[in-house]
Amino acid sequence: MTFPGLADVVAAAERESAKADETGEFPVATLAALRASGLLGLLVPAGFGGAGGSPADMADVTAQLARADLSVALIFAMHCQQVATIVRYAGDELRAELLPALGRGELYLASVTTQRGSGGGLLSSEEPVRAEGDLLVIDRDAPIVTGGTHADGFLLTMLAPGATTPNQVSLVYAGRDQLEVEVLGDWQALGMRATDSVPMRLSGSVPARQVVGEPGGFRSIVTAVFGPMAHLGWAAAWLGAAAGALSRVIGYLRSAEGRRRFNPQSELLLTRLALVRARLDTVHSLLRHTLDVVEQAPDMSVPPVQLLVNALKTVAAQECFQAVHELVEIVGLQHGYLRGSPLYLERVFRDLRSASLNYANERLYLVNGSLTLLDREVRLA
Amino acid sequence: VNPAFLEVLRPFLKYAAGRPVLPGDSLRDLGLDSMREIELLFAIEDTYGITLPDELLTDTTFATAGKLWSVIAELGARQGVELA
Numbered sequence: 001m002t003f004p005g006l007a008d009v010v011a012a013a014e015r016e017s018a019k020a021d022e023t024g025e026f027p028v029a030t031l032a033a034l035r036a037s038g039l040l041g042l043l044v045p046a047g048f049g050g051a052g053g054s055p056a057d058m059a060d061v062t063a064q065l066a067r068a069d070l071s072v073a074l075i076f077a078m079h080c081q082q083v084a085t086i087v088r089y090a091g092d093e094l095r096a097e098l099l100p101a102l103g104r105g106e107l108y109l110a111s112v113t114t115q116r117g118s119g120g121g122l123l124s125s126e127e128p129v130r131a132e133g134d135l136l137v138i139d140r141d142a143p144i145v146t147g148g149t150h151a152d153g154f155l156l157t158m159l160a161p162g163a164t165t166p167n168q169v170s171l172v173y174a175g176r177d178q179l180e181v182e183v184l185g186d187w188q189a190l191g192m193r194a195t196d197s198v199p200m201r202l203s204g205s206v207p208a209r210q211v212v213g214e215p216g217g218f219r220s221i222v223t224a225v226f227g228p229m230a231h232l233g234w235a236a237a238w239l240g241a242a243a244g245a246l247s248r249v250i251g252y253l254r255s256a257e258g259r260r261r262f263n264p265q266s267e268l269l270l271t272r273l274a275l276v277r278a279r280l281d282t283v284h285s286l287l288r289h290t291l292d293v294v295e296q297a298p299d300m301s302v303p304p305v306q307l308l309v310n311a312l313k314t315v316a317a318q319e320c321f322q323a324v325h326e327l328v329e330i331v332g333l334q335h336g337y338l339r340g341s342p343l344y345l346e347r348v349f350r351d352l353r354s355a356s357l358n359y360a361n362e363r364l365y366l367v368n369g370s371l372t373l374l375d376r377e378v379r380l381a
Numbered sequence: 382v383n384p385a386f387l388e389v390l391r392p393f394l395k396y397a398a399g400r401p402v403l404p405g406d407s408l409r410d411l412g413l414d415s416m417r418e419i420e421l422l423f424a425i426e427d428t429y430g431i432t433l434p435d436e437l438l439t440d441t442t443f444a445t446a447g448k449l450w451s452v453i454a455e456l457g458a459r460q461g462v463e464l465a
Contacts, residue, residue: 164400164410299439367416370415
């Protein structure tokens with residue numbers, strides 16, 4: 001698939017990214033370009049006016065955006081994760097309400113899945129939603145909401161009404177106009193600064209038909225769509241950011257200044273470049289293979305598929321950060337460590353430092369260790 | 382469902398304390414996660430002397446107490462094991 005309009009969004013991100021990083025403000029001009037491009041409707045079926053794109057299309061667009069700005073790529077990928085979930089799990093009425101506007105690319109959706117004390121755990125909640133007749137009353141404390149101040153709607157995880165255990169989590173859609181939105185603090189982060197992932201309090205009420213999927217059934221959504229789309233999107237974003245960094249470094253090494261300072265016969269330089277490139281090719285092939293498996297797997301819950309989807313996330317986080325770390329080492333202080341270098345490696349380095357923490361690798365290793373024990377035959381997906 | 386089986390399950394269900402475990406209850410809702418699943422698998426294999434093949438380790442098999450028991454009973458019959 002080709003993506004008309006993507007070049008304009010990339011150009012907008014290139015113009016805005018340095019300032020957004022500096023000030024920690026959401027890149028509003030880039031979001032406006034994204035809306036104008038129609039790309040926010042990428043995953044909406046053509047019957048609803050969207051582009052009918054696949055997860056692979058989402059990964060391609062995400063990686064292209066990340067070459068300019070990892071924050072923008074993450075914002076886009078997380079929006080796509082919400083859209084894919086609505087397409088697959090929303091009831092007919094909610095689909096009819098949302099998908100035409102989503103298909104036109106007008107709506108930007110944010111995700112509210114973190115809660116205080118959960119350590120990023122997705123599958124349990126202590127934030128109940130209360131049923132009042134046909135309405136669900138929401139009062140949600142949300143410590144980190146990427147793009148929350150600019151989203152037109154939210155998918156929130158809430159403890160289902162009448163839940164008897166913390167694992168009965170519902171996913172609920174709420175439009176911004178259905179909520180009172182209070183921003184409780186700011187986002188002063190080392191990197192990913194333009195995501196403006198502020199703490200918020202969201203309160204209001206929505207009709208019960210805005211539950212996405214079965215009440216209390218968020219877990220199966222995570223297995224089938226929400227988890228895989230997150231890992232695919234993040235991996236594509238991190239890979240794009242590292243690929244962009246390598247591309248700029250090569251451009252520099254081949255420039256007049258670069259050729260004065262670096263010897264293309266240097267065995268150290270060549271070895272380092274080869275290792276960086278191999279990291280990116282490894283992540284790229286893992287991403288492509290995982291896309292194929294996700295698009296074909298009849299049951300996403302089987303251990304070999306879960307292992308692969310989780311390994312994509314942990315390996316991409318580690319390898320892409322390590323690649324940029326090595327690029328900093330290659331080019332040295334002036335272009336690797338200082339702000340203001342046209343290579344902006346220091347920003348990408350700070351941004352990519354978040355990768356292992358963004359749904360913590362440490363948590364996924366425990367899951368994958370258990371899943372490895374469950375797969376005695378070692379059936380590689 | 383064998384009532385004794387519900388008690389085999391209980392230690393692996395962190396939200397089942399002080400309540401009955403019913404055949405239709407979702408094991409995930411009651412707190413079974415992938416880290417406890419491996420311990421539960423060992424307990425089933427030790428208690429009933431059967432082996433659960435890898436391809437049955439899906440969300441469907443572990444959906445409810447009743448579903449898991451039906452898988453165990455069928456494996457017992459197939460593997461010629463008398464279930465206690």
